[in-house]
Amino acid sequence: MKIGVFGMGAIGHVITHSLGHHEADLLFFNRSLKDEFRLKFGKIIIENPIEAITIPRPINGFEWLIVCLKEYHYEKAIPWLQKLVSAKTKVVVIRNGLDLKGPLLPYLNPSQILETIIDAPTQMNSDGVYELLRSPKLLLPDNSLATEFQNLINQDFLSVRLVEDFKTKQWEKLIESASLGALLALSGETCWIFEDEKVVALYGQLIEEAIQVAQKDGALIVSNFKTQLIEKAKKYPPEKGSSMLTDRLSGRQIEIDAKSGVISRLGKRYQISIPLHDLGSVLLGKVNKAASMER
Ligand SMILES: NC(=O)c1ccc[n+]([C@@H]2O[C@H](COP(=O)([O-])OP(=O)(O)OC[C@H]3O[C@@H](n4cnc5c(N)ncnc54)[C@H](OP(=O)(O)O)[C@@H]3O)[C@@H](O)[C@H]2O)c1
Structure with missing residues (x-):
């Protein structure tokens, strides 16, 4: 073989x-x-x-x-x-x-x-x-x-x-990693930012947007999923990062289309308004552009 x-x-x-x-x-x-x-x-x-x-x-x-x-x-x-x-x-x-x-x-x-x-x-x-x-x-x-x-x-x-239900598992991972990853990569900071309730509220909105798209795409997301993710984020060690943050800090290309980008694209396809993920994918695109000019 x-x-x-x-x-x-x-x-x-x-x-x-x-x-x-x-x-x-x-x-x-x-x-x-x-x-x-x-x-x-x-x-x-x-x-x-x-x-x-x-x-x-x-x-x-x-x-x-x-x-x-x-x-x-x-x-x-x-x-x-x-x-x-x-x-x-x-x-x-x-x-x-x-x-x-x-x-x-x-x-x-x-x-x-x-x-x-x-x-x-x-x-x-x-x-x-x-x-x-x-x-x-x-x-x-x-x-x-x-x-x-x-x-x-x-x-x-x-x-x-x-x-x-593989599709639901894929979405569960994506909802968390894209929402948390966008906040960390755009702020340039680790999970200590979840000490601030305003950041927690933004995280909740990103999760809600992503859940709407996931459900339209056929994923079966449990009703308390947002609460579960928020509780999890509040317990993360302050120094915890994410792959998107690591890529940003090291000047490597961020995998936008495997994160906010795909949520944003499917939001458009299903005609669901998801302004935060749209904002995230546009801004992260600029981060990638700036990093590519420096490389
Ligand atoms: N690393 C993690 O912790 C982790 C965890 C979970 C999921 N993932 C996911 O797994 C996937 C792979 O991630 P990774 O961390 O393994 O990435 P990576 O370390 O960048 O590895 C990708 C490899 O592919 C090679 N490559 C790129 N373009 C190629 C081409 N045209 N032909 C042949 N080889 C090519 C690269 O070669 P060069 O040596 O030339 O760059 C590099 O060695 C990503 O979607 C990532 O998000 C990663």
Whole structure:
């Protein structure tokens, strides 16, 4: 069995480690040179030489291709991905956002693509090692492709759960991460800002807007979801950040279309007024523009 991991960043490292017992069959793909696998989890550092393929060329015979890219990487990556897949390849998409199959549908049958929700906070530390901060978890839709993929994973490391209402789970994650992420990334501050009731009120409004869109999109959001999220935010450690804040502070592109951007777009489609998410996606777009000019 030949397995490809496409995108050897933070999540590519976590997934590769979870497939450790298939190591002999793994091929790695990355835009820039990656010749070392370095993942730290707790006190353990796993280091191995790897040879990531960086030059786009056709390679046949993949049974699985696991795509670990950010939402905004897809446009440039697709021509290469097309060279690696056939009608027999099963493609696992690991990224934030909604409609994970969308960018691949012109080239693949929907039944070949597995959507996922990953919870695996991982960032590169000052030694250039990807550091996984909590035990990783993967949620999958309850179908036969997911069961096959679950069987590839070392679940002592990465726990996998199949869920019936995958869409609702995707929305639950999105509502929280987009609403909290927008407040932190736009203020440039960590969760200490939730000490201020005015910020809590804004958070509540962002959540309410997102819930309206989620429900119209078919998600079954429980009636006390907003209260649950607010209580959770008030208990976060003051220094807790978010991936959007980290991206902003480090001058990296923020994944807007996997967060406020997709909520804003669907709000327009369903004709629901969501001024705060619209404002967030426009302003975060300016943050991205300014960062790209500085890079
Ligand atoms: N990191 C986390 O804690 C975390 C947690 C949960 C979910 N997620 C989600 O998981 C997804 C992946 O995130 P990540 O943190 O792993 O991102 P990342 O660290 O930036 O990794 C992306 C990798 O893809 C490579 N890449 C980009 N464009 C490519 C192309 N055209 N061809 C080949 N390789 C390409 C990049 O190469 P370069 O080395 O050249 O940049 C990089 O190594 C995102 O949607 C993110 O939101 C992340």
